[in-house]
Amino acid sequence: MITRTPTALQSGNATHGEDASEGVTLTPRQHSQDWQAQLRDAVRDPRALCRHLGLDPAWLPGAEEGHALFPVRVPHAYLSRIRYGDADDPLLRQVLPLERESDSVAGFVSDPLEEAEHRPRPGLIHKYRNRVLLIASPACAINCRYCFRRHFPYAENSPSRAQWESTLDYLRQDTSINEAIFSGGDPLASPDRRLAWLAERLADIPHLKRLRLHTRLPVVIPDRVDGALLDWLAATRLQTVMVVHINHPNEIDTHVADAMARLRGAGVTLLNQSVLLRGVNDDVETLARLSERLFDVGILPYYLHVLDPVEGAAHFDVSDAEAITLVETLRAHLAGFLMPRLVREVPGEASKTPLA
Numbered sequence: 001m002i003t004r005t006p007t008a009l010q011s012g013n014a015t016h017g018e019d020a021s022e023g024v025t026l027t028p029r030q031h032s033q034d035w036q037a038q039l040r041d042a043v044r045d046p047r048a049l050c051r052h053l054g055l056d057p058a059w060l061p062g063a064e065e066g067h068a069l070f071p072v073r074v075p076h077a078y079l080s081r082i083r084y085g086d087a088d089d090p091l092l093r094q095v096l097p098l099e100r101e102s103d104s105v106a107g108f109v110s111d112p113l114e115e116a117e118h119r120p121r122p123g124l125i126h127k128y129r130n131r132v133l134l135i136a137s138p139a140c141a142i143n144c145r146y147c148f149r150r151h152f153p154y155a156e157n158s159p160s161r162a163q164w165e166s167t168l169d170y171l172r173q174d175t176s177i178n179e180a181i182f183s184g185g186d187p188l189a190s191p192d193r194r195l196a197w198l199a200e201r202l203a204d205i206p207h208l209k210r211l212r213l214h215t216r217l218p219v220v221i222p223d224r225v226d227g228a229l230l231d232w233l234a235a236t237r238l239q240t241v242m243v244v245h246i247n248h249p250n251e252i253d254t255h256v257a258d259a260m261a262r263l264r265g266a267g268v269t270l271l272n273q274s275v276l277l278r279g280v281n282d283d284v285e286t287l288a289r290l291s292e293r294l295f296d297v298g299i300l301p302y303y304l305h306v307l308d309p310v311e312g313a314a315h316f317d318v319s320d321a322e323a324i325t326l327v328e329t330l331r332a333h334l335a336g337f338l339m340p341r342l343v344r345e346v347p348g349e350a351s352k353t354p355l356a
């Protein structure tokens with residue numbers, strides 16, 4: 001259970017992250033060091049989420065409705081960075097299901113990136129010329145309400161070893177492919193022995209140069225960055241790039257900073273992609289703090305995505321005009337190398353489309 005001081009309970013505006021930047025600091029939950037136990041122990045019930053965070057019970061019916069569409073999942077390590085009793089907390093907004101998720105909004109669809117058109121093998125998405133995406137895990141540690149894959153048919157895309165061999169053949173035969181990307185779900189939700197096996201097979205393909213991992217796990221459960229992960233990352237001949245997913249500076253606590261240091265120690269290049277989200281990070285001050293904080297912990301800001309129009313997430317949308325104005329203003333606050341590129345993913349395009 002989370003232990004809180006009486007002061008924090010009274011203020012209703014405190015943090016129980018041990019190094020959150022503002023508010024009263026509460027005793028952090030004692031996390032198990034075993035990341036898999038932390039995965040299993042994640043909050044998966046709207047009632048428990050509301051109770052842990054001291055939310056007004058009025059939030060519960062909407063949370064139950066959203067949960068029926070896309071289940072709640074929040075690990076305690078992430079929960080500990082959310083301010084107690086604050087329904088406006090920018091981290092909470094990313095994970096709290098809402099009644100509005102059942103609204104039908106024109107243009108918001110189940111497969112906004114039309115990925116079904118680009119799946120030549122189970123678990124393989126080939127959209128861009130020289131890189132492919134491997135669905136290395138059907139699961140995530142956290143369920144982000146705005147996720148563009150919230151309706152993805154993972155059951156059809158969880159390859160067996162034999163099916164991976166067919167996917168590897170596809171990669172062997174196309175010598176234009178020089179980069180493989182582990183995606184998901186969250187690829188790091190898979191056990192290391194499975195990931196290490198796949199990384200070894202990929203390293204045997206001579207024209208592959210890079211292995212990229214798109215993951216949120218080192219952010220939401222920093223203990224995921226353990227010796228077993230670092231061992232296979234450091235051992236592969238492929239250049240390793242990790243694109244983490246952080247939307248708000250409050251997501252980076254000392255545990256996340258330490259995890260990033262361990263990854264850099266294993267020779268991993270760290271980049272970040274964020275999604276521009278209404279009510280979470282749609283202001284210049286937050287985006288500037290995010291870039292600064294990312295660089296403090298050794299991560300380069302890479303992309304700021306506008307929302308992919310997925311069914312259930314329309315309430316997070318920020319218009320293109322607003323996004324462009326935000327980013328143009330942001331430029332005056334940041335050194336050039338701290339500026340993420342504002343992009344949209346357009347189905348059928350050869351790469352991401354820059355907006356500003």
Ligand code: SF4
Pocket residue numbers: 139140141142143144147148149184185186216245
């Ligand atoms: S971690 Fe990534 S893939 Fe998983 S729900 Fe969040 S945004 Fe989607």
